[in-house]
Amino acid sequence: MLNIGHPVAAFGGYTVTGQERAITSFEVDSREVQPGSVFVAFPGEHADGHAFVPKAFQSGAAICVVERPIDGFPSIKAGERVESLPTQPFCLVVESTMTGLQQIARYWRDQFENLTVVAITGSVGKTTTKELTWNVLSHWFSTLKTPKNYNNEIGLPLTVLQLNESHTHAVLEMGMYTKGEITLLCDIARPQIGVQTIIGPVHMSRMGTIEAIVEAKRELIEALPKGEDGGVAILNKDDAHVMSMAPYTQAHVFTYGLDSSADLWADGIRSMGLEGIVFTMHYEGESWTVSVPLLGRHSVHTALRGTAAGLAVGMTMDEIIVGMKSSKNQMRLVTVRGPQDSLILDDTYNAAPDSVIAALNLLDDLEGRKIAVLGDMLELGSAEEMGHRRVGRRAMQVSDILVTVGERGKIIGQEAQDAGMQEMPNKALHILEDNDAAIELLQTMIEKDDIVLVKGSLGARMDRIVANLSRRKTG
Numbered sequence: 001m002l003n004i005g006h007p008v009a010a011f012g013g014y015t016v017t018g019q020e021r022a023i024t025s026f027e028v029d030s031r032e033v034q035p036g037s038v039f040v041a042f043p044g045e046h047a048d049g050h051a052f053v054p055k056a057f058q059s060g061a062a063i064c065v066v067e068r069p070i071d072g073f074p075s076i077k078a079g080e081r082v083e084s085l086p087t088q089p090f091c092l093v094v095e096s097t098m099t100g101l102q103q104i105a106r107y108w109r110d111q112f113e114n115l116t117v118v119a120i121t122g123s124v125g126k127t128t129t130k131e132l133t134w135n136v137l138s139h140w141f142s143t144l145k146t147p148k149n150y151n152n153e154i155g156l157p158l159t160v161l162q163l164n165e166s167h168t169h170a171v172l173e174m175g176m177y178t179k180g181e182i183t184l185l186c187d188i189a190r191p192q193i194g195v196q197t198i199i200g201p202v203h204m205s206r207m208g209t210i211e212a213i214v215e216a217k218r219e220l221i222e223a224l225p226k227g228e229d230g231g232v233a234i235l236n237k238d239d240a241h242v243m244s245m246a247p248y249t250q251a252h253v254f255t256y257g258l259d260s261s262a263d264l265w266a267d268g269i270r271s272m273g274l275e276g277i278v279f280t281m282h283y284e285g286e287s288w289t290v291s292v293p294l295l296g297r298h299s300v301h302t303a304l305r306g307t308a309a310g311l312a313v314g315m316t317m318d319e320i321i322v323g324m325k326s327s328k329n330q331m332r333l334v335t336v337r338g339p340q341d342s343l344i345l346d347d348t349y350n351a352a353p354d355s356v357i358a359a360l361n362l363l364d365d366l367e368g369r370k371i372a373v374l375g376d377m378l379e380l381g382s383a384e385e386m387g388h389r390r391v392g393r394r395a396m397q398v399s400d401i402l403v404t405v406g407e408r409g410k411i412i413g414q415e416a417q418d419a420g421m422q423e424m425p426n427k428a429l430h431i432l433e434d435n436d437a438a439i440e441l442l443q444t445m446i447e448k449d450d451i452v453l454v455k456g457s458l459g460a461r462m463d464r465i466v467a468n469l470s471r472r473k474t475g
Helices: 005-009 047-057 097-109 124-138 155-160 181-189 210-222 299-312 315-325 352-367 381-398 407-419 435-445 464-472
Strands: 025-027 036-038 062-068 074-075 090-095 116-121 144-145 169-173 194-198 232-236 250-255 266-270 277-283 286-292 333-335 343-348 369-374 400-405 427-431 451-455
Touching: 005 097, 036 047, 036 097, 062 097, 090 232, 097 181, 116 124, 116 181, 124 144, 124 169, 124 299, 124 315, 124 435, 155 169, 155 181, 169 181, 181 266, 194 210, 194 299, 194 333, 210 232, 232 299, 250 299, 250 333, 266 299, 277 299, 286 299, 286 315, 299 315, 333 464, 343 352, 343 464, 352 369, 352 381, 352 451, 369 381, 369 435, 381 407, 400 407, 400 435, 407 427, 427 435, 435 464
Parallel strands: 025 036, 036 062, 062 090, 074 090, 116 169, 116 194, 144 169, 194 232, 232 250, 250 266, 343 451, 369 400, 369 451, 400 427
Antiparallel strands: 266 277, 277 286, 333 343
């Protein structure tokens, strides 16, 4: 059990006896502190966590990790040898609270020698893959998973620090802001199994080229142990960028996809609308027809990733299928009722060309008048115009009514217009400036049994459209 001796021991300054007080949680927000918590005080541009240390202690914090001593509270300097710990709450002074948190998490991970870690990265599909993989594993094993969006240099250490003696497996999502970040996360988590989803132009505005994105995402499989030591790199056979990573790993390469040359592949895919998908899965000369509660044909790749991870940890196919069928998490796409008993597909968490087209394909599978409300896709860099035009072409084919929002959304609308959408019978196109204009239009336009897809990048705040329309229905 994690106790107050472990953060001090992480820097070599203490030997844990096992008799120390238990730690209940690690927090970076003083408002979340509870008795027994460790509060990590991050300095920030707008608020310095050190100013909230007294409040954290008042709320019951056992330790505050700080970069400088705090008047009125005993402190221990990281790395300095101590034979006993203060009997009252204390500060652990580190050079950097960021690297200090990471070092504590690294030390805690090292206490679990028999833990199997599955790490997941890619441009899109990370969270749904993490959720399904967790469903598969947790049905049979005690499995920790990344909560919320804890997939970065702060969130992953906080997740690792939730490990306890019951856990045999962990499924961790790894995001990427810049080159070297995934290497850091792997150094903390030490995954044996790495899953790559899809590589796309997300983060192009920061990374510059798709090749730079591939290099940064490739850090996961470069960090895996050798195949003979249990390392498995699970790669998407249908994505050339992902497959280009294969020569860079010492792990055993396991491929999945719709190509029959993959180790694990699927065909016969049928969408059952909001009831899920049905497909046939093939592995080592055997076949299984599977029905899972995932939305859209593209979700077959999610199912294949979860299956591959299950196989990599030694599960049988029957065990894996039971876990997949138990999945209740569609994750990012949520259905809510809107005006006139319409159905709103809320997929406003984030957006990239591939994920928007996948959502449009789901819309195409459903019965009813189809309204697509699409906004800006951010961080696409040099791929911005091409990506929005790809979406515009598919939106024109699928939707009866297309509503675009924002400056980049105009590119979607313009492409649909250039493709002749406005001249087509029973189709309509509306290119709008902002969310308020979209809300006003949709309130008057939506009819009974319409299917309304709302999707855009998180920064476009299209969740406000969904919130307004769903409130209108009840109020």
